[in-house]
Amino acid sequence: MKKILLLIVSGLLIACMAGSAMAAGNIVFVTTAGGSDSFAESTRITTPIQMGLSDTKTIYAACNAYTSNGNFIGSKTYDVSVTRIDDPTGDVHLSVSPSPTFNLIFSGETWLYQPLVLTMSDAETNENYELTVGTDTYHVSVTTEVTTVPEFPTVALPVAAILGLVFIFGRKKEGL
DSSP: OHHHHHHHHHHHHHHHHOOOEEEEEEEEEEEEOOOOSHHHHHSOOOSOEEEOTTOEEEEEEOOOSBOTTSOBOOEEEEEEEEEESSOTTSOOOEEEESOSEEEEEEETTEEEOEEEEEEEOOOOTTOEEEEEETTEEEEEEEEEEEEEEOOHHHHHHHHHHHHHHHHHHHHHHHTO
């Protein structure tokens, strides 16, 4: 009878105390806002890029080596900037390198792709950024992914309660 009672009580304690804490990890989605120039067409991001905190993502891009009338360009430099849309006076947590310029080079018959590196150091949920390369604009928004992480009391309290009940019933059995 005591063992059944111990089992029922400990089962109820576990059922009542067991739970989980929710930890939020920030993820960045980078999507293009569109554009009509040759650079925008060649660097369009067609699928979102997911980023977590302290993550670094590299986008490779190349520009059109010719102007609209067919003249050879060779290489071109674009200004790179990141602007926080929601709160322009706040800190910008998304950094881009190389900064402040983005060089695209054409050499002979081969395209040389210049990497554009995005780094998320910190962000709050639902922050929005604008990433500008030349005249092309990309939108970066931060969302929250919920990850279940067990807390210490979630595990420790039921275990301590069960051990306490075992100790009490063990002492009663000895007649103390």
